[in-house]
Amino acid sequence: MEVKLISILFFFTIFVAAHSLQYQTLTLNSLPQLQSLSWEPQLSSDNENTLSVQLHHVDLLSPSSFNATPHALFKLRLQRDAIRAKSLSLLSASAANSTGKDFSSSVISGLSQGSGEYFTRIGIGTPTKYVYLVLDTGSDIVWIQCLPCAKCYSQSDPVFDPSKSSSFSPVTCDSPLCRRLDSSGCNNRNKCLYQVSYGDGSFTVGEYSTETLNFRKTTVSNISFGCGHDNEGLFIGAAGLLGLGKGKLSFPGQAGSRFGQKFSYCLVDRIGSAKPSYIVFGESAITRNTIFTPLLTNPKLDTFYYVELTGISVGGTKVPAVTPELFKLDTEGNGGVIVDSGTSVTRLTRSGYIAVRDAFRLGAKDLKRAPNFSLFDTCYDLSGKTQAKVPTLVLHFAGADVALPAANYMIPVNGEGRYCFGFAGTNGGLSIIGNIQQQGFRVVFDLAGSRLGFAPRGCSY
Numbered sequence: 001m002e003v004k005l006i007s008i009l010f011f012f013t014i015f016v017a018a019h020s021l022q023y024q025t026l027t028l029n030s031l032p033q034l035q036s037l038s039w040e041p042q043l044s045s046d047n048e049n050t051l052s053v054q055l056h057h058v059d060l061l062s063p064s065s066f067n068a069t070p071h072a073l074f075k076l077r078l079q080r081d082a083i084r085a086k087s088l089s090l091l092s093a094s095a096a097n098s099t100g101k102d103f104s105s106s107v108i109s110g111l112s113q114g115s116g117e118y119f120t121r122i123g124i125g126t127p128t129k130y131v132y133l134v135l136d137t138g139s140d141i142v143w144i145q146c147l148p149c150a151k152c153y154s155q156s157d158p159v160f161d162p163s164k165s166s167s168f169s170p171v172t173c174d175s176p177l178c179r180r181l182d183s184s185g186c187n188n189r190n191k192c193l194y195q196v197s198y199g200d201g202s203f204t205v206g207e208y209s210t211e212t213l214n215f216r217k218t219t220v221s222n223i224s225f226g227c228g229h230d231n232e233g234l235f236i237g238a239a240g241l242l243g244l245g246k247g248k249l250s251f252p253g254q255a256g257s258r259f260g261q262k263f264s265y266c267l268v269d270r271i272g273s274a275k276p277s278y279i280v281f282g283e284s285a286i287t288r289n290t291i292f293t294p295l296l297t298n299p300k301l302d303t304f305y306y307v308e309l310t311g312i313s314v315g316g317t318k319v320p321a322v323t324p325e326l327f328k329l330d331t332e333g334n335g336g337v338i339v340d341s342g343t344s345v346t347r348l349t350r351s352g353y354i355a356v357r358d359a360f361r362l363g364a365k366d367l368k369r370a371p372n373f374s375l376f377d378t379c380y381d382l383s384g385k386t387q388a389k390v391p392t393l394v395l396h397f398a399g400a401d402v403a404l405p406a407a408n409y410m411i412p413v414n415g416e417g418r419y420c421f422g423f424a425g426t427n428g429g430l431s432i433i434g435n436i437q438q439q440g441f442r443v444v445f446d447l448a449g450s451r452l453g454f455a456p457r458g459c460s461y
Contacts, residue, residue: 021316023389024406123214125165131157131239137341140247141196143226144240150230155239167212177224194226202233220255245303261447266459267439277459290444290453293397300333308398309337314359315391321355335429343434346423353425363391373413376420383417402454408437
């Protein structure tokens with residue numbers, strides 16, 4: 001299968017730290033030709049207690065998506081990202097106002113299909129059928145499309161047929177699993193029904209069931225999941241969603257005791273990566289160079305991974321207006337900062353964003369400004385340049401200072417040398433650390449230790 005290389009992929013960035021803490025040097029080079037995806041799960045370690053499967057970029061998943069222009073694809077991605085960020089903020093506000101063995105799977109990015117999500121490939125059923133699932137730390141329910149379809153969207157793999165799996169088992173209406181669902185029902189055959197709606201209007205409806213998931217040499221049995229017979233909206237390419245949130249019905253919530261309640265991922269380059277990376281479950285999810293910050297608990301919402309952001313430095317200096325109070329999670333569940341794999345662009349409360357943006361603009365005053373792009377209001381024309389110095393940026397979490405590579409906040413938005421400062425403001429109280437800013441780090445979720453970690457250069461495993 002031949003993959004067309006789109007113009008936005010003619011640029012990739014290698015960022016090298018400059019001699020001072022104030023600036024980083026950006027070097028522009030061209031990308032090698034991408035190859036079509038030939039996926040084979042592989043172990044990343046000889047350790048019998050660790051199983052990991054390759055992570056790939058979604059550009060290799062569906063080459064037909066290249067029919068659209070890169071400019072249009074990226075704008076669509078940002079539009080969807082804005083909807084997701086708003087829905088997470090509304091969910092947080094709504095909640096605040098209400099009363100084994102180590103194993104792994106591959107992950108790929110959704111850029112080429114106008115999607116900010118990353119994807120993982122796992123097996124389901126007996127015999128095993130491999131499918132792509134959206135990887136999402138901002139939701140709990142695991143679900144896939146199932147036959148018969150009242151309505152199913154287009155996916156890369158054949159739709160799962162539960163009648164052909166010997167390990168498939170429907171959940172009954174009186175089961176404790178059914179009662180744990182936020183939105184459940186019952187049909188006339190005493191089978192539990194589920195429904196999940198997302199902020200962009202997408203939804204999935206079907207029977208709640210249990211099934212075996214396969215991570216090559218490791219199987220995890222009796223995982224409850226939604227077998228979706230009516231699935232509509234902006235789910236692109238993948239067969240469903242692997243919920244990795246903190247809730248009890250998420251995959252870590254169900255299978256956590258089998259892998260020590262630890263998992264980690266490293267997100268590959270959003271504009272194409274020839275090298276694989278991995279999502280890992282178990283003790284081997286934690287690498288030696290990981291720095292940790294405590295996980296916070298929202299008393300009103302257990303899905304999100306909250307952390308304490310105490311400040312941000314630009315150009316080697318802490319931005320004075322960016323104080324811990326801006327990001328405080330209060331006792332009613334308002335505010336706070338979450339780390340989310342499904343949101344692309346980091347959102348900061350409006351006043352915090354403006355302060356960080358203005359500090360960046362001051363440090364980058366020698367660069368030629370360019371027109372705004374979508375939600376980005378600070379863009380630069382770097383056409384004709386081979387290098388450009390940009391201010392450094394450090395996120396200060398409680399107990400952990402995370403220095404971002406410039407590629408994580410200077411984002412190419414077209415193939416003509418326009419780069420934008422890759423943060424955005426939000427009018428809601430919730431701030432979100434998005435996947436572009438996480439790129440290249442191994443992000444560690446240690447639920448047993450109630451901590452979240454970052455390991456730089458974490459995609460080689």
